Amino acid sequence: MSTLRIKRGGKEISVAFDGAGLLTQVLREHGMMIATPCGGKGVCGKCRVRAEGALSAPTARERACLSPEEIAGGTRLACQTVLQGDAVVSVPDASDFMNIQLEGTLPEFPHHPMKGRYGLAADIGTTTLALRLVDLKRRALLKAAAAVNPQNGVAADVIGRIEAALNGEGKMLQALVTREIENTLQSLCADCGISSGEIGPAVMAGNTTMLYLLTGRDPTTLSRAPFAADCLFHLRTDGGALGMRSVAGVNICLPACVGAFVGADIVCGVLASGMCKRKDTAMLVDLGTNGEIALWHGGTLYCCATAAGPAFEGANIRHGAGSVPGAIDSVWVQGGRLAYTTMGGRKPVGICGSGLIDATAAMLKLGLVDETGLMEADEVFISDDIGLTQKDIRSIQLAKGAIAAGIKTICGHVGISAGQIETLYIAGGFGSHISVLNAVAIGLIPRELTGRAAVLGNASLTGAEMMLLNESYVESAAKLAHSAVSVPLGGSAAFAEHYMNSMMFD
Amino acid sequence: MNLFEEISENLQKGNARGVKDLVQQAIDERRPAKEILDEGLLSGMSIIGEKFKNNEIFVPEVLVAARAMNMGAALLKPLLKEAGVKACGKACIGTVKGDLHDIGKNLVKMMMEGKGFEVIDLGTDVAPETFVETAAKENCQIICLSALLTTTMSGMEDVVKAAEAAGIRDKVKIMVGGAPLTDAFCRKIGADAYAPDAASAADKAVEFCSA
Incomplete structure (x- = not known):
């Protein structure tokens, strides 16, 4: 057994590992990740770290990527460096180094599971459904699966679906989503060799509209101002009541929502982040269509939602894509040109949220887009046939401007500056990992938060899983949701002013 | 470049302070308020409108240009009223x-x-x-x-x-x-x-x- 000491921003942790291991791999196994935009091929140079101890010699690729001075000074590429024994690694504070919530890797918390052998955690997103099957007694993730929310076929956005429900298609929308959950669950169970009859409880998180549609509730109050939702959930029901015959006996928990625009998915994300256990100030941002923001300050949770639009989920972008195989998920400048990776290394089919953020930052760096967002070319190609147009850049400006303005407005409401936020948690379905540095470069998140951001991935699903494994979280999350303060942005002069100032790239 | 063109240029760039200073300069030079409005501010704003329609510029530029226009227009408002100039x-x-x-x-x-x-x-x-x-x-x-x-x-x-x-x-x-x-x-x-x-x-x- 060898020890790796990890130094970052004045803090140090030690982790143990067996045998020889690739540095990126060992870090990842301990829930930490260095972004490797080139897929660990040793060509992009983004995973630079300082390392010493029992290490492999620098590879030819490292020598090509790093200067002789850097190598002499102990700089290495984490994706090329093999740990052969005890070692120390220092990661610059402002790097793309981030903690991510690995699938199934939960924070430490007491184990008081809901009743039953197995449990289901689900996040019902507007775009995708994500499910985790959990062994409640052994506290182990059996398997996770994702599916497209079939309600997409009716309307891609929340308002379109609310309208359809108001026009008498509510039952159909409910059937679409419940059937897809049942189908996905069936194949999960088959893969794990268990029968769906062995599932006891389920926790289903989602935004407020998705929970209305799941339960077949009339969404009139969600359709117009003052957007006062007449149900904030924190309910128990069963599969039979929702029309899910194959899991009729499953006890389903629908966690509490804060309001029409801040739903159980955000409440679960806040739970997963652990931010409300902190003494200091922290923020969670969900980079989805509604751009929900939760700020924990002085023992109170403040929430708002900005109409960011679905750009970071790939909609409104000509070649936009969700986090699907072949989506361009990272872009960087190499030799004065754009280089990229795709999810799963497949042939590029589109560009997802993390890729959009990277591509915009790279285009700014190369001067292909100016600080007002103006492009000289009609289209800038990233791969042979996937590129960004002027209209795409405008959509990104609107989306990032809305999020940035939301952050500034909620901070202003509470009377703090962005610099007082100790940690920024980023949740959302934008791809495997976003580059915090690039998010800062395009003005999506405030510069002061460089090096203080943690990417959580699907935090809503993790929060739902935590509720399965410790039932008391259902109550504590409901308390938090009910005492949360909603900060309205619609009609706010401060928001309008921040929005105008946040759309530019400067 | 004459003063009105300069006002128009600064407005198009969204330089609110520049527009304000130049409009004040024009007022100090005793140019008629209606002329400053039409040939400076509105002529700049109409170029912005045209470019916006043609997708050359976008919401942020329109917003900052309009903010710059409002800064200048605020200075002209009492003068226009005094001169009995009516809105169109x-x-x-x-x-x-x-x-x-x-x-x-x-x-x-x-x-x-x-x-x-x-x-x-x-x-x-x-x-x-x-x-x-x-x-x-x-x-x-x-x-x-x-x-x-x-x-x-x-x-x-x-x-x-x-x-x-x-x-x-x-x-x-x-x-x-x-x-x-x-x-x-x-x-x-x-x-x-x-x-x-x-x-x-x-x-x-x-x-x-x-x-």
Whole structure:
């Protein structure tokens, strides 16, 4: 057994590992990740770290990527460096180094599971459904699966679906989503060799509209101002009541929502982040269509939602894509040109949220887009046939401007500056990992938060899983949701002013 | 470059401080307020409107340019009043009941002000009666309605009906706009014009008032 000491921003942790291991791999196994935009091929140079101890010699690729001075000074590429024994690694504070919530890797918390052998955690997103099957007694993730929310076929956005429900298609929308959950669950169970009859409880998180549609509730109050939702959930029901015959006996928990625009998915994300256990100030941002923001300050949770639009989920972008195989998920400048990776290394089919953020930052760096967002070319190609147009850049400006303005407005409401936020948690379905540095470069998140951001991935699903494994979280999350303060942005002069100032790239 | 061109250039760049200083300079040089407005501010804003329509510039530039225009216009306002200069038309504008979106509405307002209109902004979530009462009381020639939600755009028809009920329908033109709208919808509810973007809305308004 060898020890790796990890130094970052004045803090140090030690982790143990067996045998020889690739540095990126060992870090990842301990829930930490260095972004490797080139897929660990040793060509992009983004995973630079300082390392010493029992290490492999620098590879030819490292020598090509790093200067002789850097190598002499102990700089290495984490994706090329093999740990052969005890070692120390220092990661610059402002790097793309981030903690991510690995699938199934939960924070430490007491184990008081809901009743039953197995449990289901689900996040019902507007775009995708994500499910985790959990062994409640052994506290182990059996398997996770994702599916497209079939309600997409009716309307891609929340308002379109609310309208359809108001026009008498509510039952159909409910059937679409419940059937897809049942189908996905069936194949999960088959893969794990268990029968769906062995599932006891389920926790289903989602935004407020998705929970209305799941339960077949009339969404009139969600359709117009003052957007006062007449149900904030924190309910128990069963599969039979929702029309899910194959899991009729499953006890389903629908966690509490804060309001029409801040739903159980955000409440679960806040739970997963652990931010409300902190003494200091922290923020969670969900980079989805509604751009929900939760700020924990002085023992109170403040929430708002900005109409960011679905750009970071790939909609409104000509070649936009969700986090699907072949989506361009990272872009960087190499030799004065754009280089990229795709999810799963497949042939590029589109560009997802993390890729959009990277591509915009790279285009700014190369001067292909100016600080007002103006492009000289009609289209800038990233791969042979996937590129960004002027209209795409405008959509990104609107989306990032809305999020940035939301952050500034909620901070202003509470009377703090962005610099007082100790940690920024980023949740959302934008791809495997976003580059915090690039998010800062395009003005999506405030510069002061460089090096203080943690990417959580699907935090809503993790929060739902935590509720399965410790039932008391259902109550504590409901308390938090009910005492949360909603900060309205619609009609706010401060928001309008921040929005105008946040759309530019400067 | 003469002073008016300089005002126009600074406005197009969104340099609010520059516009303010240059307008003040023009006032100090005793140029007529109407000339400063037309040849400096409005001429700059009309270039912005054209570029916006052609997709060369986008919402942020329009917003910053309009902010710069407003800084200059604020200085001119008392002088214009003193000189008895009238606006080219008067309109009230708002987002319909149940809808809180205001960016599109604000853009239309700015573009219309950029054409020399006096625009009364009723804000968001505005009841049909408020539109009609304001138009009657303030002698507006135009009512502008905005909606971004498919669930709220039906509220536009309520405004048309309220204007009929109040007996002012023949005195005002009703213009509608917003992402989910179409020209067909405009005709269906009996409104007078649909505009696909803010610059076109301002052009349409000028047409109505010069007819």
